[in-house]
Amino acid sequence: MSRATPPVIACQNVWQVFGPNAKAALADALARSGGDPQAAAGLLGAAGLIPAVQDATFEVGEGELFVIMGLSGSGKSTLVRCIAQLLEGTSGEISIEGENVVGAGKQRLTRLRREKMGMVFQHFGLFPHMTVAENVAYPLRVQGVDRKRRRARAQEVITLVGLQGREGAYPRELSGGQRQRVGIARSLAVNPGIWFLDEPFSALDPLIRRQLQDEFLNIQGKLRKSIIFITHDIAEALKLADRIAIMRDGRIVQIGTPTDIVLRPVDDYVREFSRDVPKGRHARVASVMQPTDRCRPGPDDPGLRQGMTLDVALARCMDLYEPVPVWDDRGACVGAVNPADLAAALQVEDT
Amino acid sequence: MTAAHGRPARAMAAPGVRAALVALLAGALCLALAPRFAWLGQWPDAWTLPLTQWAGTAVTWLLEAIKPLAREFSALMRHPMDWANLALHATPWPITIGVTAALGWYLGGFAMAALGAVGLGFVVASGYWTESMNTLALVAVSVPLALVVGGAIGILANEMPRLKPPVQALLDVMQTVPTFAYLTPLMLLFGFGPVVGLIASAIYAAPPMARNVLLALERVDPEIREAAVMSGATRAQQLFQVEIPSGASQIMVGVNQCLMAALSMVIIAAVIGGFNDIGWEVLLTMRKAQFGQSLLAGLVIVVFAVVIDRYSGTLAGERRRHDRRVVYLLLALSVVLTALFWSSLADAATFHVLTPVAEAVDRSLTAFTIANGATLDAIKNNAMFFGLLPLRIGLDQAVLPFTWGFAWTGTMSWALFAVAAVLCLLLIWRGRPAAGLMAMIAAGMLETGIADLPWPFVLIGTAALGWVAAGWRLALLSLVLLSSILLSGLFGRALMSLYLSGAAVFACALVGGAVGWLAAVSPLAWRLVRPLCDMLQTIPLFVFLIPVLMFFQIGEFSAFLAICAYAVVPMIRYTRHGLVSTPPDLIEAAAASGATDAQIMRDIRVPYAAPTILLGLNQTILYAFAMLVIAALIGTTGLGQSIYLALGQADVGLGVSAGAAMAILALLADRIVQGFAAERRRALGL
């Protein structure tokens, strides 16, 4: 994926090791393993430390929705906590909008959080002694925004997440779905450019989850924020993501678009994730397309487009055996697809 | 049990067995060699260091150094005390009652309002209004002080994690040092007068506040903490806008404990006299053997304790809103009534409605004790001759023709040891060597008497126990601390204290365990026992002395009873709680395996409850030590008595050393039992 704008978040070899003297232990382990992260992590583990995030390197572009996925305990929350500087990070570089934040002073971090970052927590993290409106307005209150402006802005975001009418309720009086809406509203109160969401929908039942996912996409469509979204649900990841990073035991094993993950898993761990995913619904024609110079539409041209899912494409060329051209949105021919390849791509999981 | 049976070799190597063996050997050696080397039995006076004097000199020097500052402070504290006194005394009593009832309504609705009104009504009727207001004024000033100091300590420890261990240790010490021990140095610092009581109660009441604030802050959900950080709050904003308010209910538990501790200490501080409060009244009437009056004054204290406890208890729970208008109504009503009857409003101090009742109680009590004197004496003497005395000085000295009907001879000692040895072998054969060795040790201790235990045995035995409970660090600590008592020459008295509290703890464990068990199996029993437990835990220690004195006069047996009455409650509570909270699926699994109720109790519920019961025992021990010192007022020997004497003679050295010795005993007992509880918890995978 090529981007014109510089990355909003950039992580370079980020490590988070838990345990006594983590910094020295990590440096030592890296030296002893000759800089091989996996071997170093093994050494650290053997020494009784926990390498929760190992050598994470990735970038998140402007307006991109970047999903981190992995099993429970794979280090997703830890990685995001490092980026938000809730944890110090044992080594590595993290920059936000081009500014290095590792080792930043308290004041700079506070300013950064007040102006640029919002975060939604896995278990909501609502303040039990504040009403919905007070919770949502809290990030404004700490900045000294006066009561009236605070209320007005809180009302705006509360309406955005559809909670109008419950402003005076306390968190304990709300359902799980409503609580998470409060969390989302609070993280949006200062209108941050960067948005962290740590498994925001995991604690909710499937119906509410689907509803909130749709609303989330809706909100993102309007606000276009740069987002890191954590989940352990592949369907959620595929539905929301521009790109997905898959973590395993602290390591990022693959970064790619949803199609990459589904059609070109790098190893069995990733393949296992996408096993039950209906690939035809997530992979796009572009992923199996080949360059071609024969772009003459036949009389029975099915009119395939780059962005079509494999399911739709396959349905259109069920009885064709010759390669068929693929068109982009403007009607130009961009390549060709062999229908046999379409079918083969969907078969991957059975092998 | 059966598992151990199959592996005798491994069982023999268990730490418990090795420790018991070491202790047994030490004891046996001491017994065998004591006739030859007298220094083995009793630590020779010549070997003691004048630690007590040194402590006295050092503390006095320190106190003299900060005395000017203290006197300044004392003068400063006079002002709020005068204000509180003025406010409480100048307010006509109907208004005080009205305000109390209104506050009760605000806090907890009708029940609390009624409790407050009836309670204070009783105080007015008792004629102890003036004294009560004096006490209340002290509490009113010391509590805010304790809250601020305690809160600050808690916050500080939370902000600087490195300070946590020393602060925890300091709080432990502050709470284990007996209450009286504070008073002597404070008296030197602040002179006689209410300020001493004020400071003592602030010192005594601050630790629970600090603990609860720290606990509340530690327990804040990490996500809530992080949410505040991500909102861009500064540290101060996080603390005061998010962490403290979200931990409010735990902090309110601290406020409640702080209030109760302050009240308790203010009443204890009455022994130094001079501020005409309700505690002093109890003491005075008790000394004059006017038990009716002293009971009345004691009840006034109980009323205050209950009202303060229940009122502040509502702060910690989920609170419902009660109609505010009632508050205004109650206030207005009291003002109107006062205005209407202003001219005929009697001074609360002149009420003596209950005096005839008290006198009647006194008379009937005298009649009762005279009529049943023989029975009471018999109870007391039997308990002394067949229980306490042998425990104290051993069978070899306690068994006399005059009491037991025969004299103890050397042959009998050998017979006792032989029986114990047989029992020991039997137990070893059954695969329980530790229990067998303990039986031997118990026989030896019974023969010798706790007060006459040879010091090497006490040191080695305690260290061995500490080693089994929590490893060599505790063993070392107990050796060092006990040696310091030994060197200071207070060892004999420490043993006396150990004997009395040990006897009381033993009795409490039996009775409390049984009652707790009963309350666990029968909900009805718990319904009956529970209010009694609540009551006993609310009453300031001092009041326990009154009823025992009424029936058994001054002496060790009365002290023993008072200690038991106070210390039995945790044992009951924790035993019941442990037994009741066995996970239902475990019980169902056992029932499905065909176990009877008794088997379920023995094999599932008791082992599962063991850690909790041990914690109860731990509390019981600490309670017993706390009460032991108070019981010195009615005649005990030992450290408690030393502390009390030191107070009378303003002997700082003795007071501080005896207080420290007492704290050492409590600390060691606490650590050892906690160690066992932790071990049990680990074994159960909790």
Ligand SMILES: Nc1ncnc2c1ncn2[C@@H]1O[C@H](COP(=O)(O)OP(=O)(O)OP(=O)(O)O)[C@@H](O)[C@H]1O
């Ligand atoms: N403060 C900490 N101290 C020590 N270990 C930690 C700490 N926080 C996390 N860990 C460890 O780091 C690893 C990764 O934890 P993390 O919370 O990042 O997992 P996660 O991927 O977010 O899982 P989940 O889906 O369950 O939230 C785990 O093994 C965890 O035990």
Ligand SMILES: [Mg+2]
């Ligand atoms: Mg997580």
